[in-house]
Amino acid sequence: MNYSIALKTIVKKEVHRFLRIWPQTLLPPAITTALYFLIFGKLIGNRIGTISGATYMDYIVPGIILMSVISHSYSNVVSSFYSTKFQRNIEELIVAPVPNWVILSGYVSGGICRGLIVGFVVALISMLFAQIAVLHPGLMLLVAGLTATLFSLAGFINAVLAESFDDISIIPNFVLTPLSYLGGVFYSVDMLPGFWQTVIMGNPMLYMVSAFRYGMIGVTDVDIRLAIVMISGFIMLLTGFSLYLLHKGIGIKN
Amino acid sequence: MKALSIRNLKKTYKNGFEALKGIDLDVEAGDFFALLGPNGAGKSTAIGIISSLITATSGSVSIFGHDLSKERELAKSCIGLVPQEINFNQFDTVQSIVMNQAGYYGAPRKLAVQRTEQCLKQMDLWDKRNSVSRRLSGGMKRRVMIARAMVHAPKLLILDEPTAGVDIEIRRSMWKLMKEVNQQGTTIILTTHYLEEAESLCRNIAIIDQGKIVENSDMASLLARLNIDHFVLDLAEPLTLTPVLEGCHVEQTNEKVLEVSVPKSVGLNQLFSQLSAQNIKVLSLKNKSNRLEQLFMDLIESKSSQKTPLHRGLG
Structure with missing residues (x-):
């Protein structure tokens, strides 16, 4: 059977969903990040000086863009798939001859689209505050795409395992946000005391933010190849786990 | 050709409840088949397994020769x-719900547009195509689900209590539609609590109770096994004493209404002869309950009390 039409249908439905509710999905990150740029970048940043040769504003722009990509790719999939479960219209897909990999690809693609569109919107906002000439656009897009994929998969797993609306807010609030803020978005690893420099190397967000920052302004705290390998490894791991959950029907079938 | 073939199908839920205890069932292609049973009997579990919503513990399901586990x-x-309950996205429009379903079944856009229009017109929903589905009435929501199920022109249509909660006018129009769909060659499996619906629409029937098939035959021969008919008679004049009618059991519910149980061996002619002989004038007569309902109750009750079901004598 040809599954491209089914895949296209899911992706279109997902993209249409977040575009239809753009005041909830696209507008808030534009406003929040504009405030970040204004307060941290302009008002406080001018007193901080430079980090690794970059102005503080230039230093935080990549991190804030990637933080938006992470939170929106995750929240798109977790809220959409959980609502689908909650309203039971997941049954439309289970009854239809749609293989599990198509369901997963469709929802993850929706998350990637939203993550990248939000990232693009935030990048546009950042241009009001900083003039950045992107040094490695290919690498920047690759890291953004891989990161969006990874967190869409994580959102999917969260939605599959969630049994209530509380369950879909726990990970974003108590895991993603702290890891993002502690992942070198607002500071360099060098600025931390010795012990914490070692601890922060265990935060996977640091590798994504640093690789993305290298793509934009050529400054990094980590080995770029290691970062790409790490993100790809996590993607493979979460893809396998998501397909296992779908195959077993965990969280969606009796 | 068998539209559906089930062998030794078992389902035990995690809490230990045995919903299906090894059922066998065959539905021929083109049939209009009733799957009946009281609440909790296992019919929704059976339908859930056939439609992949529930994972079977063991056994096999084959649909038009395709094994559900091997050629999913x-x-x-x-x-x-x-399905029994509304399960579409309540924020989507009627048209997008049906169009998306066509897409899931791989229908190219042009065909999906055509089929969607055809199904929505057939369901009398074309004028509502751009309405957000949560704003529709209960009957319309049910018709959206039927349009959605038919958009890919399935060979086997499973209707799990499709007329629950809809008014009589819509129910009648849905019966007409189901008959038309079946006449066009689609096999239909219907579950319903309206036994009148099953009796008037279905040619074959299976009754499931406590996870087992307790009856599986054609409707005509099942109904022929009904030995006793129960009638309600409206009388022209009031009676002070309950009449005695030979071979029949009579109860007087009020002075102008009699409930009479008439064995087939007695028949209506003999009943009316006896009534005429006693100068009792009858204005109208109706079945106390639907015939299938009577059989259904007999079967279910006899299973729980382990009595012979259809040949009980009069009390």
């Missing part, structure tokens, strides 16, 4: 399901 996608492509 091919088997699924033959099925259209109208």
Whole structure:
């Protein structure tokens, strides 16, 4: 059977969903990040000086863009798939001859689209505050795409395992946000005391933010190849786990 | 050709409840088949397994020759399901719900547009195509689910209580539609609590109770096994004493209404002869309950009390 039409249908439905509710999905990150740029970048940043040769504003722009990509790719999939479960219209897909990999690809693609569109919107906002000439656009897009994929998969797993609306807010609030803020978005690893420099190397967000920052302004705290390998490894791991959950029907079938 | 073939199907839920205890069932292609049973009997579990919503513990399901575990996608492509409860996205428009379903079944856009229009017109929903589905009435929502199930022209349509909660006018129009769909060659499996619906629409029937098939035959021969008919008679004049009618059991519910149980061996002619002889004038007569309902109750009750079901004598 040809599954491209089914895949296209899911992706279109997902993209249409977040575009239809753009005041909830696209507008808030534009406003929040504009405030970040204004307060941290302009008002406080001018007193901080430079980090690794970059102005503080230039230093935080990549991190804030990637933080938006992470939170929106995750929240798109977790809220959409959980609502689908909650309203039971997941049954439309289970009854239809749609293989599990198509369901997963469709929802993850929706998350990637939203993550990248939000990232693009935030990048546009950042241009009001900083003039950045992107040094490695290919690498920047690759890291953004891989990161969006990874967190869409994580959102999917969260939605599959969630049994209530509380369950879909726990990970974003108590895991993603702290890891993002502690992942070198607002500071360099060098600025931390010795012990914490070692601890922060265990935060996977640091590798994504640093690789993305290298793509934009050529400054990094980590080995770029290691970062790409790490993100790809996590993607493979979460893809396998998501397909296992779908195959077993965990969280969606009796 | 068998539209559906089930062998030794078992389902035990995690809490230990045995919903299906090894059922066998065959439905021929083109049939209009009733799957009946009281609440909790196992019919929704059976339908859930056939439509892949529930995982079976053991046993096999084959749809138009495609084994559900080995040729899952091919088997699924033959099925259209109208579930018991509303399960579409309440924020989507009627048209997008049906169009998306066509897409899931791989219909190219042009065909999906055509089929969607055809199904929505057939369901009298074309004028509502751009309405957000949560704003529709209960009957319209049910018709959306039927349009959605039919958009890929399934060979086997499973209707799980499709007329629950809809008014009589819509129910009648849905019966007409179901008959038309069946006449066009689609096999239909219907579950319903309205036994009148099953009796008037279905040619074959299975009754499931406590996870087992307790009856599986054609409707005509099942109804022929009914030995006693129960009638309600409206009388022209009031009676002070309950009449005695030979071979029949009579109860007087009020002075102008009699409830009479008439064995087939007695028949209506003999009943009316006796009534005329006693100068009792009858204005109208109706069945106390639907015939299938009577059989159904007999079967279910006899299972719980382990009595012989259809040949009980009069009390």
